Every structure is written in C-alpha cells, then in structure tokens.
Amino acid sequence: MAKAKDLTGKTFGKLEVLHRSPKRSKRGRALWVCRCECEAITEVQSxxxxxxxxxxxxxxxSDAGKAMQQYNKEHLVKDGVYTHLLTSKVRSDSKTGVKGVTITKNGKYQARITVKKQHIHLGLFNTLEEAAAARKEAEEKYFKPLLEDMMTMNKAEIKKYIDTTLLTKQEAMRVTGQNIKGFDQTVASGNLKPFYDHGEGRSRVRLYHRDDVEAYARQAEKRRRETYKEIWTVVIDGHKRPVYSEDEARKMAEEAADKSSEVYIEYYRAEDGQEAFLNPNGYGFEPVNWADS
Ligand SMILES: [Zn+2]
Known part of the structure; x- marks a missing residue:
C-alpha cells in the first residue's frame, strides 16, 4: 500500500487535521485525527x-438540517398549497402546458401523477380542462398527506430525511457520475447550485439537494444521448462512470470487479434507442435485458 500523504494542518470543510492516528481503518487505511469547528474530535480516512x-x-x-427545516417552513406551504407544485416547471417538451397532462395519438388528454416515484394514471379526457381538473384533484389527494407527514416527522425521521436529501460533494458525484474536476466545473458554471453553502475559503461547507442533483444528472444524460451514437456507462456499486467506448468500459469493469461488490455496464444506442445491461458474467459481456421496443 502506498504511503499515506501527510495531511497534518490541512483543512477540509469544517475539519482541521491535527495528526495521524495510530489506528487504521478496518481495511488498513490511514486515519487522521481531526478537530471540527464545533470542537468535536473525530477520526477520518484520507x-x-x-x-x-x-x-x-x-x-x-445538522446545521444544514436546520436551514432545511426553516426553508421547508417558509417555502413548502403557502395558503395550504404545497408550493413545490406551484413552482415546479412544466416539462419543456409539454404540448399541453399543464403539468402531468399529455395528448395521446387519438387526440385525448391523459392525466398522470407521480407519487414516490410511482406513476399513477388518472384517466383519459376529451378536454384539457377536464384532464387538468383531474390532475389538480390528485395533487390534493396524494401530496397533501405527504406534506402533513413531513410536518409531523419526529427528530429521528427528520435526521433520516436530511441525510438522504442533502448530499456531500462525493455523494452528489456518485449521482452525476462526474469526477472532481467535472463536478467543480458544473458548480462553478452555476448549472448545479448548492442547497447549503456556508463558510469561506477552506472551511466552506456545501451540500446539495438530491432533487437538484438528480435533475442535473438527467439533463446531462439527455445531452449525452443527443450527442453520441453509442453510450457506455460502467456502474460500480451504484456509482455511474461514463466512458467513451466498449473497450474502455470493459477495462474499467474488469479493474473494478475485484474491489467492488456489483459491477455492470449500461449500453445505449441512439439509432434505435436500444438499451442493454452488459453483465460481466465471466467477462463475456453478453447483452441481457434488451428492451422490447
Ligand atoms: Zn462539528
């Protein structure tokens, strides 16, 4: 194992590195004794x-959590309406201008709603007004209880909610599939804004809202699909790594296989929209799960 780089005296977010710990992590990695801005002492891997x-x-x-609770209180509900619904944008490719309402091939209006990632069909209607009314009714029915749940969460639930909703840079990079340089560029260009951004210089702390990170990742994937004829992505323990060729994908997957518990390759072909998961089963990379279309 390579000799650990000396981090003594350096600052990372709120942590100042005091000295190397005599202990090592379970996997034998170097640990550093750090003092947090709040004075707590903690040991962290390089x-x-x-x-x-x-x-x-x-x-x-937890600081960000307080900011989030404050934000939720101020922004989430206005006159009893979940304001996310009022402000969330209609998709740019929407032909109806009403969120959740699309036109079918035979000219009917179809209303849908997505609740906890589940798509719910609300029916087909002859007019846009009827479809829009169905959507509005469904928002009341499905979103209101969710919101009430949120308002009555206990401390542990709030903590869990914040832990899964606010992401560190590293966690956000797992979602976007970028390296540090790419991610930094995305943030510097304003394409992804931190939800929580406090402090200055090296003790600056930034956290990202999962919804923002996922929306950015979807946009980036869309652009990628519009730009390239074929797309290869290596998925290593849920961390997506975009690559440019099958060779590169195979190489990365093979290298990752020893160190990771789950590795597979995602393939997309622009010509016909075909998608596949290449399962490195014995490293034959046989295509499986081809789309039916
Ligand atoms: Zn602290």
Missing amino acids: HHLLSGSIISCGCAR
Whole structure:
C-alpha cells in the first residue's frame, strides 16, 4: 500500500487535521485525527477528506438540517398549497402546458401523477380542462398527506430525511457520475447550485439537494444521448462512470470487479434507442435485458 500523504494542518470543510492516528481503518487505511469547528474530535480516512465526502464531525448536516427545516417552513406551504407544485416547471417538451397532462395519438388528454416515484394514471379526457381538473384533484389527494407527514416527522425521521436529501460533494458525484474536476466545473458554471453553502475559503461547507442533483444528472444524460451514437456507462456499486467506448468500459469493469461488490455496464444506442445491461458474467459481456421496443 502506498504511503499515506501527510495531511497534518490541512483543512477540509469544517475539519482541521491535527495528526495521524495510530489506528487504521478496518481495511488498513490511514486515519487522521481531526478537530471540527464545533470542537468535536473525530477520526477520518484520507480519501474521505480528499474527496470531500466527509466535511465535518456530522454537525454540518445538522446545521444544514436546520436551514432545511426553516426553508421547508417558509417555502413548502403557502395558503395550504404545497408550493413545490406551484413552482415546479412544466416539462419543456409539454404540448399541453399543464403539468402531468399529455395528448395521446387519438387526440385525448391523459392525466398522470407521480407519487414516490410511482406513476399513477388518472384517466383519459376529451378536454384539457377536464384532464387538468383531474390532475389538480390528485395533487390534493396524494401530496397533501405527504406534506402533513413531513410536518409531523419526529427528530429521528427528520435526521433520516436530511441525510438522504442533502448530499456531500462525493455523494452528489456518485449521482452525476462526474469526477472532481467535472463536478467543480458544473458548480462553478452555476448549472448545479448548492442547497447549503456556508463558510469561506477552506472551511466552506456545501451540500446539495438530491432533487437538484438528480435533475442535473438527467439533463446531462439527455445531452449525452443527443450527442453520441453509442453510450457506455460502467456502474460500480451504484456509482455511474461514463466512458467513451466498449473497450474502455470493459477495462474499467474488469479493474473494478475485484474491489467492488456489483459491477455492470449500461449500453445505449441512439439509432434505435436500444438499451442493454452488459453483465460481466465471466467477462463475456453478453447483452441481457434488451428492451422490447
Ligand atoms: Zn462539528
């Protein structure tokens, strides 16, 4: 194993590295004793510091959590309406201008709603007004209870909600599939804004809202599909890594196979929209799960 780079005296988010710990991680990695801005002492692995995946003793998220609760209180409900619904944009390719309403081939209006990632069909209607009314009724029915749930969450539930909703840079990079340089560019260009951004210089702490990160990742994937004839993505323990060729994909998958528990390759062909998961079963890379279309 390579000798650990000396991080003594360096600052990562709210953490200042005091000295190397005599202990090692379970996997034998170097640990560093750090002091958080809140004075708590914590031990962190080098790569967690260098990648930005750990930026505090845990208090950064709880600070962000307070910001989030405040934000929710101020922004989530206005006159009893879940304001996310009022402000969330209609898709740019919408032909009806009403969120959740599309026109079918035979000129009917179809209303749908997505609740907890489940698509619910609300029916086919002759007029846009009827479809829009059905959608509105469904928003009341499905979103209101969700919102009420959120308002009555207990402390542990709030913590869990914040842990899964606010992402560190490293966690966000797992979603977008970018490396540090690419991610930094995305943030610098304003294409992805941190939800929580406090402090200055090296003790600056930034956290990203999962919805924003996922929306950015979808946009980036869409652009990628419009740009390239074939797309190869290596998925390593859920972390998507875009590559440019099958050779590159195979190589990366093979290298990752020893160190990771789940590795597969995603393939997309623009010509006919065909998608496949290449299962490195014995490294034959046989296409499986071809789309029916
Ligand atoms: Zn702290």
